[in-house]
Amino acid sequence: MAGIGFRLRALGEHDNLLAPLASIGHAAVIAAGPWLFMVTALEVIGILAADRVSLSVIDGFRLVVIYAFAISLISSAPIVLVAARLVGDALYARDAGRVRPLFLAASVLSAGASIAIALLCHFVAYSVPAATAIPAASCCAIGALIWVALAFCGTVRDYKSITRGFLCGLGFAVIATVLAARADSGWIGMIWAFNAGLLIVLAVLASRVLVTFPQPVASVSTAILAFGAGITRHPALALAGLLGATAIWIDKWVMWIGPAGIRHELGLVHAPLYDSAIFAAHLTIIPALAQFVTHVETAFYDRYRAYYAAIRDHGTLSQIEARAKSLKQATLANLGEITLVQTALCLVIVLGAPTIVQVSGLFYQQVGVLRLGAVGALFQFVFFAATSLLLFFDRHARFLALQAIFLALQGTFAIATMEMGAAYYGFGYLAACVISAALAYSALESSMENLTFITFCRTRARPAAPRRGFRHLLLSKFPITKRE
Amino acid sequence: MIGGAEDRAGAGGKADVCLIVEGAYPYVAGGVSSWVDWLMRSQLDLSFSVVAVISGHEPLQPRYQRPPNLVAQHDLVLHSALSRGRRPSRPERTRAAQRLMPVLSRFLSGGGSAELRELVGAVNAPGKEMSLYDLLESREAFETVRGMYATLMPQASFLQFYWAWRALCGGLFATLKLELPDTRIYHAVSTGYAGLLAARAAVETGRPALVTEHGIYTNERRIEILMADWISDTVDKGLNVHDSRMDLRDLWIKAFESYARACYEVCSQVTTLYRENQEVQVSLGAAPDRLKVIANGIDVERFAALDIAGQDARPTIALIGRVVPIKDVRTFIAAAAAARREMPDIRALVLGPTDEDPAYAEECRQLIAELGLEDCVELTGAVRLAEWLPKVHVVVLTSVSEAQPLVLLEAGAAGIPCVATNVGACREIIEGAGDGDDPLEHGGFVTDLVSPEQVADRVCRLLGSSSLRKEMGESLRRRVRRRYASMTAQANYAALYGAFLENGTVRHIGDLS
Numbered sequence: 002m003a004g005i006g007f008r009l010r011a012l013g014e015h016d017n018l019l020a021p022l023a024s025i026g027h028a029a030v031i032a033a034g035p036w037l038f039m040v041t042a043l044e045v046i047g048i049l050a051a052d053r054v055s056l057s058v059i060d061g062f063r064l065v066v067i068y069a070f071a072i073s074l075i076s077s078a079p080i081v082l083v084a085a086r087l088v089g090d091a092l093y094a095r096d097a098g099r100v101r102p103l104f105l106a107a108s109v110l111s112a113g114a115s116i117a118i119a120l121l122c123h124f125v126a127y128s129v130p131a132a133t134a135i136p137a138a139s140c141c142a143i144g145a146l147i148w149v150a151l152a153f154c155g156t157v158r159d160y161k162s163i164t165r166g167f168l169c170g171l172g173f174a175v176i177a178t179v180l181a182a183r184a185d186s187g188w189i190g191m192i193w194a195f196n197a198g199l200l201i202v203l204a205v206l207a208s209r210v211l212v213t214f215p216q217p218v219a220s221v222s223t224a225i226l227a228f229g230a231g232i233t234r235h236p237a238l239a240l241a242g243l244l245g246a247t248a249i250w251i252d253k254w255v256m257w258i259g260p261a262g263i264r265h266e267l268g269l270v271h272a273p274l275y276d277s278a279i280f281a282a283h284l285t286i287i288p289a290l291a292q293f294v295t296h297v298e299t300a301f302y303d304r305y306r307a308y309y310a311a312i313r314d315h316g317t318l319s320q321i322e323a324r325a326k327s328l329k330q331a332t333l334a335n336l337g338e339i340t341l342v343q344t345a346l347c348l349v350i351v352l353g354a355p356t357i358v359q360v361s362g363l364f365y366q367q368v369g370v371l372r373l374g375a376v377g378a379l380f381q382f383v384f385f386a387a388t389s390l391l392l393f394f395d396r397h398a399r400f401l402a403l404q405a406i407f408l409a410l411q412g413t414f415a416i417a418t419m420e421m422g423a424a425y426y427g428f429g430y431l432a433a434c435v436i437s438a439a440l441a442y443s444a445l446e447s448s449m450e451n452l453t454f455i456t457f458c459r460t461r462a463r464p465a466a467p468r469r470g471f472r473h474l475l476l477s478k479f480p481i482t483k484r485e
Numbered sequence: 486m487i488g489g490a491e492d493r494a495g496a497g498g499k500a501d502v503c504l505i506v507e508g509a510y511p512y513v514a515g516g517v518s519s520w521v522d523w524l525m526r527s528q529l530d531l532s533f534s535v536v537a538v539i540s541g542h543e544p545l546q547p548r549y550q551r552p553p554n555l556v557a558q559h560d561l562v563l564h565s566a567l568s569r570g571r572r573p574s575r576p577e578r579t580r581a582a583q584r585l586m587p588v589l590s591r592f593l594s595g596g597g598s599a600e601l602r603e604l605v606g607a608v609n610a611p612g613k614e615m616s617l618y619d620l621l622e623s624r625e626a627f628e629t630v631r632g633m634y635a636t637l638m639p640q641a642s643f644l645q646f647y648w649a650w651r652a653l654c655g656g657l658f659a660t661l662k663l664e665l666p667d668t669r670i671y672h673a674v675s676t677g678y679a680g681l682l683a684a685r686a687a688v689e690t691g692r693p694a695l696v697t698e699h700g701i702y703t704n705e706r707r708i709e710i711l712m713a714d715w716i717s718d719t720v721d722k723g724l725n726v727h728d729s730r731m732d733l734r735d736l737w738i739k740a741f742e743s744y745a746r747a748c749y750e751v752c753s754q755v756t757t758l759y760r761e762n763q764e765v766q767v768s769l770g771a772a773p774d775r776l777k778v779i780a781n782g783i784d785v786e787r788f789a790a791l792d793i794a795g796q797d798a799r800p801t802i803a804l805i806g807r808v809v810p811i812k813d814v815r816t817f818i819a820a821a822a823a824a825r826r827e828m829p830d831i832r833a834l835v836l837g838p839t840d841e842d843p844a845y846a847e848e849c850r851q852l853i854a855e856l857g858l859e860d861c862v863e864l865t866g867a868v869r870l871a872e873w874l875p876k877v878h879v880v881v882l883t884s885v886s887e888a889q890p891l892v893l894l895e896a897g898a899a900g901i902p903c904v905a906t907n908v909g910a911c912r913e914i915i916e917g918a919g920d921g922d923d924p925l926e927h928g929g930f931v932t933d934l935v936s937p938e939q940v941a942d943r944v945c946r947l948l949g950s951s952s953l954r955k956e957m958g959e960s961l962r963r964r965v966r967r968r969y970a971s972m973t974a975q976a977n978y979a980a981l982y983g984a985f986l987e988n989g990t991v992r993h994i995g996d997l998s
Binding site: 315457464 | 622626630635647
């Protein structure tokens with residue numbers, strides 16, 4: 002209770018005005034870390050199990066989990082973004098009783114969507130046998146539930162619980178899965194073992210949410226209907242979530258169904274030549290992400306709050322704009338610094354790619370993809386950081402447009418490079434990330450440059466007018482000269 | 486229902502007179518609304534249209550039966566949702582905003598009709614019309630806010646300045662962008678946004694505009710603004726009245742004064758219910774030769790036939806009005822307590838509904854109980870006045886604010902002397918205007934506000950002397966007959982409209998200024 006409960010109180014006391022805006026930003030920022038936790042866990046399992054189990058079994062397991070990531074992310078992203086916004090609105094209205102129903106509804110909807118897509122994918126598209134498809138679908142459902150719980154912890158900025166949950170759960174998952182692998186239970190046993198670990202993650206996160214928001218839920222169906230209404234109020238967010246999550250995966254799918262794709266014996270397709278190198282490349286942005294999350298939580302958020310405090314506490318325009326300027330400078334400078342450090346790291350990876358390939362058990366042909374992937378990931382980080390920050394300023398339409406552009410570029414460039422041949426694999430991803438990052442950065446820069454205008458004229462949750470007075474003043478009240 | 490009036494309206498539904506009413510007819514019942522209804526029904530040979538100025542938040546249920554000669558009704562919504570629509574190019578918008586900013590600034594901080602003329606030109610220039618969205622929500626609009634803030638009050642809360650600007654300009658631009666109803670005379674029933682629309686119509690069409698004020702809008706607004714605790718003061722002026730730095734309250738007040746000034750300067754005739762209002766009108770730019778008092782009237786004969794309470798009847802005074810704070814019923818109760826010391830069998834009636842402000846009514850009942858007046862003061866609730874007036878010796882009015890209270894006229898028509906506070910037209914009604922056609926002749930007494938002892942003293946003087954009562958009652962009756970008969974008011978308005986309607990579109994604004 003102490004951690005998140007305290008934060009909730011703090012939110013209530015100081016950040017009330019900001020809740021609708023900030024909570025969604027936090028939710029978006031926080032989503033990146035766990036994804037990397039999971040990729041790391043997969044890598045570790047692969048390495049630890051490799052000496053006792055055939056590569057095909059490990060690949061089978063890994064494929065199911067990767068599919069589960071993709072499916073759960075895509076099916077829950079639209080719901081999660083809307084949920085984060087609605088939680089922000091509820092906290093803004095000082096109505097914490099609305100949060101638990103939102104959590105429940107978002108969980109039900111995400112898990113439902115995730116299972117539906119998983120079953121379609123495994124049974125209909127790839128005819129995966131039930132013995133595998135059922136644990137796989139379970140993995141998707143748990144994954145979706147985790148994304149939801151994660152976002153709810155994120156909106157109240159309980160990063161400790163999140164970290165603890167993932168460390169405990171994934172630690173257990175790694176051990177259990179490796180043990181299952183060594184016990185020759187095949188990929189099916191490994192998936193069940195991994196699911197058990199994910200359940201621990203879910204339990205930790207969900208219990209934090211439930212403990213923080215103890216108010217009971219009167220009716221599940223009402224909660225779901227209310228959430229549906231929330232989605233129709235924020236269609237841009239829901240769509241942006243869907244497009245953004247799809248964009249992260251579209252290049253992989255294109256590769257899977259292209260000439261590089263092969264069908265694993267359990268039925269799913271993948272492109273190991275491309276996937277494993279790109280996933281390894283994704284891991285290289287862990288330091289940048291960690292720095293970014295820390296920055297958002299400290300320097301950025303302090304200045305962000307100071308900016309809104311200046312407005313709320315009746316500051317003059319020059320005071321407000323001074324804070325806006327300081328927010329902009331600190332944010333862009335910090336983004337620059339992180340990118341610079343990451344560029345250095347990236348350089349090391351590009352130069353050391355052959356060695357990395359050797360050490361990590363990749364194939365020599367993957368050196369190119371790894372290099373391009375590492376540079377691409379750097380730009381994907383910039384895109385991710387800039388778009389997440391846009392959410393802090395209620396720039397839903399921009400956010401949506403950028404996600405749509407990212408998706409379109411990822412898709413078309415992936416198809417183009419696939420057509421051009423194996424030598425070009427990875428170029429599409431890099432190009433899509435570079436262009437999207439440039440656009441996102443310039444959108445962020447211009448939004449921060451015009452922050453006061455945006456805050457007053459382009460935000461749904463505008464800084465409020467003083468109490469009902471203005472409405473009151475609009476129309477005259479004449480002395481009554483005669484009774485009716 | 487209005488078929489006949491459509492015919493009278495002629496081709497295109499053009500009305501003779503367009504009445505512009507703020508926050509009243511037909512959606513809110515009350516004095517001004519009833520007056521508008523009466524005015525239209527009293528001029529059945531003219532056709533009317535009505536523009537109802539509304540804030541956009543209230544429910545819109547007409548409270549009045551439509552008169553047969555009302556041919557069209559329009560709503561001017563001051564605050565509605567804005568859509569972007571088709572927009573001029575960015576440089577064009579910037580140019581328009583640059584043109585607009587200085588004149589808007591001048592207008593809101595103490596301008597008048599000259600600035601209004603420029604504003605209308607900038608906003609409604611043919612072929613270059615600016616949309617409400619561009620005027621209020623665009624980047625250029627925000628630059629205008631910033632510019633005005635920097636010029637007018639860089640020390641003030643920007644949050645408050647922004648919303649003050651948004652509220653003021655939202656109403657201002659909505660008024661400037663309304664499609665003008667086609668009519669021969671524009672007649673505003675107050676200044677404020679109603680007067681602003683009339684002024685704009687006169688400036689744009691060259692047709693005559695009139696304004697009739699019941700209360701003085703700018704005064705009421707000033708009081709409201711000065712009392713509003715939600716406006717924060719950012720300039721500590723201390724006792725220095727010459728400190729010219731502007732604050733948010735000043736912005737609000739100056740803006741409403743500017744609206745009024747533009748209206749007074751442009752209107753061909755500025756009428757009001759009683760003389761006292763005219764000082765304010767002149768101070769805000771109304772030309773003295775265009776001022777006119779047209780008092781409201783009542784159906785004198787209806788009350789003239791009533792009996793007068795006899796000398797043997799229990800001495801009875803009555804406050805006729807709703808039980809609400811503005812009537813200061815508590816002072817009336819306290820006065821009854823004071824009068825009872827001298828006149829133990831006095832009866833004090835409060836004739837009027839108690840349901841409008843139940844908390845206040847309860848407060849009054851408690852006061853009655855505390856003072857032990859249960860057998861003396863009576864809250865009757867809503868009543869038929871004609872049944873009660875014959876029992877009343879003196880009518881009392883303790884209001885802290887009134888315009889031209891009809892109850893004094895009704896009492897006067899029935900020959901009952903009155904004791905009333907010195908607000909609105911009370912003194913003029915009771916003592917006379919003192920001009921040639923209305924000599925000073927007391928129909929009762931005028932007291933200070935919140936003075937129960939004074940009220941009790943005057944009441945006792947009247948109750949104690951039947952001859953004084955008769956003398957003052959008759960003198961009030963004469964004045965009401967002479968000046969406040971509804972036929973007189975009707976004829977005055979017929980003459981007023983007639984002067985502007987003859988020769989089709991008459992006196993051009995240009996000829997007047």
